[in-house]
Each structure stands twice: as structure tokens, then as C-alpha cells.
Amino acid sequence: MIIAVDGMGGDNAPEAVVEGCVEAVKELGVKIILTGPEELIKKTLSKYTFPSESIAVVNSTEVISPNEEPVKALKQKKDSSLVKALNLVKNGEADAVLSAGSTGALMAGATLIIGRIKGIKRVALAPIMPGKTNPFMVTDAGANVDCKPIYLLQFALMGKIYFENILKVKNPTIGLINIGSEEEKGNELTKETHKLLKSSNLNFVGNIEPRDVPSGETNVLVCDGFVGNTFLKTYEGVAGSIFSLLKTEIMSSLKTKLGGLLLKSVFDNFKRKFDYTEYGGSAFLGAKGIVIKAHGSSNSKAFKNAIKQAKDTYEQNIVGRITEELEKLDAGSINDTED
Amino acid sequence: MIIAVDGMGGDNAPEAVVEGCVEAVKELGVKIILTGPEELIKKTLSKYTFPSESIAVVNSTEVISPNEEPVKALKQKKDSSLVKALNLVKNGEADAVLSAGSTGALMAGATLIIGRIKGIKRVALAPIMPGKTNPFMVTDAGANVDCKPIYLLQFALMGKIYFENILKVKNPTIGLINIGSEEEKGNELTKETHKLLKSSNLNFVGNIEPRDVPSGETNVLVCDGFVGNTFLKTYEGVAGSIFSLLKTEIMSSLKTKLGGLLLKSVFDNFKRKFDYTEYGGSAFLGAKGIVIKAHGSSNSKAFKNAIKQAKDTYEQNIVGRITEELEKLDAGSINDTED
Secondary structure, eight states, X not given: OEEEEETTOSTTTTHHHHHHHHHHHHHHOOEEEEEEOHHHHHHHHTTSOXXXXXXXXXXXXXXXXXXXXXXXXXXXXXXXXXXXXXHHHHTTSOSEEEESSOHHHHHHHIIIIIOBOTTOOOOEEEOEEOOSSSOEEEESSSSOSSOOHHHHHXXXXXXXXXXXHXXXXXXXXXXXXXXXXXXXXXXXXXXHHHHHHHTSSSOEEEEEOGGGGGGOOSSEEEOOHHHHHHHHHHHHHHHHHHHHHHHHHHTTSHHHHHHXXXXXXXXXXXXXHTOTTTTOOEEEETBSSEEEEOOTTOOHHHHHHHHHHHHHHHHTTHHHHHHHHHHHSXXXXXXXXXX | OEEEEETTOSTTTTHHHHHHHHHHHHHHOOEEEEEEOHHHHHHHHTTSOOOGGGEXXXXXXXXXXXXXXXXXXXXXXXXXXXXXXXXXXXXXXXXXXXXXXXXXXXXXXXXXXXXXXXXXXXXEEEXXXXXXXXXXXXXXXXXXXXXXXXXXXXXXXXXXXXXXXHSOOSSOOEEEEOSSSSTTOSOHHHHHHHHHXXXXXXXXXXXXXXXXXXXXXXXXXXXXXXHHHHHHHHHHHHHHHHHHHHHHHHTTSHHHHHHHHHTHHHHHHHHHHTOGGGGOOEEEETBSSEEEEOOTTOOHHHHHHHHHHHHHHHHTTHHHXXXXXXXXXXXHHHHSSOO
16 A cells, blocks of 8 residues: 655654654555655755665655645645645555645645545535543544534545544444534534435434533534634633643642642543544545545654554545445435535 | 513512512512412512512412423413513503523514514524633524525624623623534624624624633624524533532542532532523623513513513613614615515
């Protein structure tokens, strides 16, 4: 398997990217094509020993920053490390693309350069998060801010296939993020989506209120990208505020410092447990190729994990399974709705 | 000032409600009309001493539960403690209404029984939450799941008036909850709302991502009720999960138990700080009368705090100020938009 890696994406590029790639080819037996300024990438690679045939470099002279308008950046920076990596998948020279750079540009590229699976209305961002008891998936987590019910039904189907095959949970439960547990609660989108999910053959368990999502009792949570991103960022903000305040309070007296020392293992476990970057990258589901977004602040280990995720997605044939399952779904409910 | 209190609302009714009312009349010098089964309420009242002219009882035989469909419940249960309390405000016999019962029914009653201030499109739920550095308001937090930009502009105006006069923050900052900080980010609703807020004379500081809301740096956060409720419930869920896991971990060994003991004061402070029920009730802004929702699990102290909040809202003439400010707002932007 060959993975195209955007060598210039993320806060720690290219060092952490290159190091993660070197570890991955040695441990996972994949081949990698790194995109970026050839001289810089090769110089960084020269610090490591690895089978030379396992990593190739494709030169690129531009970099897309996370602040650029995604579609414009893709069009104007044809020689960027991201566009070059996306094109490797488009042209069949690589089986997956991975970047820790601009989420928006990667998402736009998944649709505009790689393209959607036939019948899929929208590509969705689908991170896996660490729940209190089990990990859970939120999809869409920010790719599509204005959604129609049919999109959410497709997110549920794609999430199910991914969760079942990558996280090995048979017939995972599907929940609809909603502000009330009763069927008639919510806005126009959730009310219509509820009907679609209920009449599908998915393992739909009904509306799930956001307060019950972090428990991890439901496997796949569907919502529009605005709500999913709000959930994600609130999760991050609340956990971050709690941990930073806790730290300040613990450092405030000798007694509390001692208490903090005794609980160090607890806090360390905890920070890891509530750090949603732990599960490596987020998949973009619905693209014709494998597209993985690594967190912007990824270190080499996180990169290696994201590469492992791309490998699993490839070996489990997620794209092929989505294509097949889509055909099996009631054709009427998918195709009678305009785009 | 006279406050109508739904004697049967909330998990701890009528005991905690009655006790909170007794404390309030003694400490705050307000008068209270309690609604509920006369015999039961009077029997509960008989446990306390208080100036007998300060609490009256209005008999009612029905109770609306939080699971009932709000509008239907209001129509069918005319003799419920909630409808009777709402009618006291409608008929000018009380200056404010307070309930810890069904949020939906109270909200529906605020619009259908008490009515909206002239020009106000929608009544909004506006809880105050404890931030890392300062308290903040989220509005709408769940009353209106499908919104138009003009509603959000009005929520901002009402939130500003409340925050300025009750929390004593001059010209409070207004933020728009959005999934990106840049002006062009978001869905159709937030993009249009951004323009309206920017051209208003409010102290608008732009889009605020949900992860930055818990810091409390921005005073009033506006959003549609679906997003606001998602924020609120995610906040609650994440904080709850963290505290419950922390408790389990601390109890797991002698060493960590000792650490927990040394940090007891820290955790106690913390639970209080992240418990959003601490700020008493949530105001429904935009109704022609004062409508306060106390948390369902309110104890007597929380009830007393909510009564204090109703008193402050009355003394600061929030309803009158909203009415006046609405007239000052650019008439075109308010009235040219259909309901």
C-alpha cells in the first residue's frame, strides 16, 4: 500500500511528519510518498535510517496555510504539498492521502480533486473520540454546515461501516444528536432525519442528548457539521478549562501540591483519556479515496497512528464497502432527493 | 413586589419550593403567591414561621410534568400550578413568575399566556453560566430551534440589557457562537447574523468558537436554540463525565484516596464552579412579564436565589428597558423582516 503524505502540513512539519513516516514504514510495512520542498524533506529524511525504497519524495514549492480560503487555495496553489498529495491519489499513484494541514482545504480537495463516491451527497468528517466507557464517532464534525436529512442518513451509513470494520463493533448503535430524547423534539432537520433513520435498517437507537454523548454508550452519532463542530469544540473547551483551572488550584498551596503529586498518575491517565487527538486522525468519509486528517499539533507518534489508520481503512476496504452498501440502501430514499 | 411561584414545579416540590419561598420573604422583603393543592401547600408552609401576609396560596389541582407536550399541556391543564402562576402575571396580580417545572411548558406559557414585548419575534432562554474567569450568558439556550438572523440580533440586544443591569458589566461584549472565527465562516444563519450584529451599535466582538466560550472572556453569546442547547448539554456532559471518572480513579487506591483528601477543597470549589445551576434561574427574555426558570433539581437555596433574580430583574426594569431599546434600534432592520 502507498500513502501520500503532505510533508508540510501541521504545526510540527516537516520534522514530526518525516519522523512519523520513517517509524511507519519500519513498523507497518507501508510505502510512503512525501510531498514538500525536495531539498528540505530529503535533508530531514537523512537523519534517519530506513529502507530507501519505502519512502519517495515528490517536490512541491508551495504550502497552504490553515487560514487560507480552502477552494481558492486549492485552485491557486497547484504546486502545494497538499494539492500534490491529493493528486497522487486522484491519479492512482497512491492509495490514501494524509495531512495535518488545513482541514478546510483537505475537505475541499477530497470533494474537488479526489471526488465523491457515486450517490454520496456530501463528504463528512468523522473523528473518533474517547468516551467515558467506549470510544464514539461524531459525524459530520464540521465539513457541512447546512445539511439535508438525506445527508445525515448517509453519514450514519458510512459511520456504521467505518466503526464496524475499524473499531470491530458488530452492528454499532447509531444515535441522532438532538436537544431532546423524544421523537418529536428538535429542529426541522432532526425531525425529518429521525424518520429516515427509523425506517432504515441501521441499528438506530433514537435521539441522543449532547450530555449523554461523552459516555460513549452510543457508537456513532450523526448531526449536521455545525452542531458536530460545536459539540467537538465545546468538549475541547470545557475539558481544557477544567484541566487548566485544576492545575492552578493544585499549585496554590503546599497541601494541594502534595495532593496533586499523589494523584499524578490519575491526572496523566485523565488528560490522555480526554484528549481527543489520541485516536490519531479523522477520516473524511464519502470520498472515492482514503483521506485522513491528522491533528494540526500531531507529533511523530500521532502521525504514525494516523498512517496506521489509513492502512486499516485500506485493508478493510472501507471505500468499497460504502459503495456497495449505498447500492443496497433503499434506492428511493437516496436518489429521489435532489442534491 | 409580588412573585407567583409554581409550587409543584421541580424534583423537590413542594418542600424545597416552599422552604425557598419562606427564606425569600424573610430575607428579600418580597411577597409571594404559591400555586398548588391548597391543603398540601398550607401544610408544608405550617412547618415554618414567617409574616403571614407575605405568602398567599392559590389553589390548583393539576400538575404539568416535564414529559408532556408543552402547548397541549397548557391548553388541557388550565387548573395546573404552572398555568395558574402564569395567569397571575397575565392578569397583573403578580410581577414575575418562577417555576422549576417543565421548561417547554414555561416557555410556551411565556409566549402564549403572558405574551411577547411588541416587536420581539421570539422569547429566548438566557442562562448565566460560570466561566473560567467571568460568568457568561448563552442565548438562546433552547427555546427556538429554527431561527432567523433577526431573532439572533434581538437575543443579543436583550442579553446586553440583562447582562449590563443584572451583572453590572457596562456595555458587555457580544459574541456570535460559530465554528470559525473568520467573518465568512459558518452556516447561512450565522453569516447573515454576523452582518446584522456588525452593523448594529452593540459591542460586537465577532465570532466566538465554542471552545473559547467557557473562558468567560465574552459576556453574551448568541446562537440559535439548537446550538445553544447543544453547547449547554455538552458542557454539562463533559464536566459530569470528568468529575465522575475522577471520583472513581481517586477511590481506586490508598495513595490516590489520600491525594483526594488533600485536594478536597479544590474539588469542592471546582464542582461549584462548573455547576451551571449555581447562578439560580434562567431568564426568558422577550416576554411582557418576568419569567424565570429554576433548575429542575433546585434545592431551597437555589429557589431563593431564583427569587432574588426575579426581584433584581423587576427592580432593574429589564422588561421596560428592552421595550425602550427595541424602539431605538434601527426600525428597518427589525420591522422589515417578516415573522
